[in-house]
Amino acid sequence: MQWTCYLSLGANLGAKGETLREALRLLAVLPDTQLLRASSFYTTAPWGKTDQPDFLNAACALRTSLTPLELLHECQDIEVQLGRIRHERWGARTCDIDLVYASDGITSDTAELRLPHPYLTERAFVLVPLAEIAPELVIKGRTVTAWRDSVAHQDYQLALEVCDPYPLHLIACMGMDRGIGKEGQLLFDEPEDKAFFREKTTGGILIMGRHTLATLPDEQPLPRRLNIVLSRTLTGKAQAAKERAGFVICHDLTELWQTLGQLQSEENWRQRKVWVIGGAAIYRLLLPYCRDAWLTEVAANVPADAYLPELTGMTLQEEIASQLSPTLSFCYYRRTAASSYGD
Numbered sequence: 001m002q003w004t005c006y007l008s009l010g011a012n013l014g015a016k017g018e019t020l021r022e023a024l025r026l027l028a029v030l031p032d033t034q035l036l037r038a039s040s041f042y043t044t045a046p047w048g049k050t051d052q053p054d055f056l057n058a059a060c061a062l063r064t065s066l067t068p069l070e071l072l073h074e075c076q077d078i079e080v081q082l083g084r085i086r087h088e089r090w091g092a093r094t095c096d097i098d099l100v101y102a103s104d105g106i107t108s109d110t111a112e113l114r115l116p117h118p119y120l121t122e123r124a125f126v127l128v129p130l131a132e133i134a135p136e137l138v139i140k141g142r143t144v145t146a147w148r149d150s151v152a153h154q155d156y157q158l159a160l161e162v163c164d165p166y167p168l169h170l171i172a173c174m175g176m177d178r179g180i181g182k183e184g185q186l187l188f189d190e191p192e193d194k195a196f197f198r199e200k201t202t203g204g205i206l207i208m209g210r211h212t213l214a215t216l217p218d219e220q221p222l223p224r225r226l227n228i229v230l231s232r233t234l235t236g237k238a239q240a241a242k243e244r245a246g247f248v249i250c251h252d253l254t255e256l257w258q259t260l261g262q263l264q265s266e267e268n269w270r271q272r273k274v275w276v277i278g279g280a281a282i283y284r285l286l287l288p289y290c291r292d293a294w295l296t297e298v299a300a301n302v303p304a305d306a307y308l309p310e311l312t313g314m315t316l317q318e319e320i321a322s323q324l325s326p327t328l329s330f331c332y333y334r335r336t337a338a339s340s341y342g343d
Helices: 016-028 070-079 124-135 144-149 191-201 212-216 236-245 253-263 280-289
Strands: 003-011 034-036 040-045 055-064 094-103 154-156 168-174 178-182 205-207 226-229 248-250 274-276 291-296 316-321 326-334
Touching: 003 016, 003 070, 003 124, 003 316, 016 034, 016 055, 016 070, 016 094, 016 253, 034 280, 040 124, 055 124, 094 124, 154 205, 168 191, 168 280, 191 291, 191 326, 205 253, 205 280, 226 253, 226 274, 226 291, 236 248, 274 280, 280 291, 291 316
Parallel strands: 168 274, 168 291, 205 226, 205 274, 226 248
Antiparallel strands: 003 055, 003 094, 034 055, 040 055, 040 154, 291 326, 316 326
16 A cells, blocks of 8 residues: 655754755665655754754655555664664754654554654644645644744754755766767767757756866856856866856865755746766766756767766656757656656
8 A cells, every 4th residue: 555654854963965865865765665755954953952963854755655664664774874873862863764744544653653753743843844845734633834833933944955865967978888078078079969958058057077167168157057167176276267257166065065055045046957067077976966867879989088977777768869960869868766756
């Protein structure tokens, strides 16, 4: 039997945002389970034991055929994978995943699992994210929205942090052996591929590495897009020069997620797609966070020294033949775990 479960997630140690995103990714690939919705991330004050760092909290909805106890055990396994050590009630933790409510009249009242969660209607850090994804859900005769409003005095705020477990989209042009470049230059110069790239990415946010930056005309930002360079080594005067030219520089993943969180909180960039455009090292680094990919596939083998990694976890959804060249096709791949989780 399939049923829907609402979960509360929290972390207040380490890279909290990436921990929650990884928890969502791991929940999405549980057996016989779909990740239906996930909330934004919220910064909340600790509850119960207050002498600890603030938490990052979220909520999600799963549709599953697992039993409640099986789902609980899977969640506990994910907590362990993400570094959770249970040594103090309500204490600091790298990851906490609680089953808080189930649909279809499913309940549990055992020492191991109480469902609904006994503190569900008292905690803003549960109710605020839950109200975002299930505002009309009725618990104890009141909607989640009404319960949320009853705890509005508790301390919480929307976090400027990327909350989507798969926030990125990949785009590339490759040969039959997955070659994409040689000696710092793009391997293919196909006008139809360039037009396809412009159509897909104009108005969006681009993420590139230093080698891809060097292939841009005069190393200037591509127009009508926000250009982000992800590089540990672009610092000092070189960084200042690129920032003056209009690039945004990020030195690691934590800075990238925070930058994207800030951008997506702004009216001008809200809901814009974020495209990974290369090179090979950036593709390898960011592929685990990509929801889908558009590949221009060229039916040719050209000597290369840079290659696109295999799109592990993605499946081909659509293939569009070129109207101009028999050697080109445009192929859309989507991550299976994200298939039920909307863009």
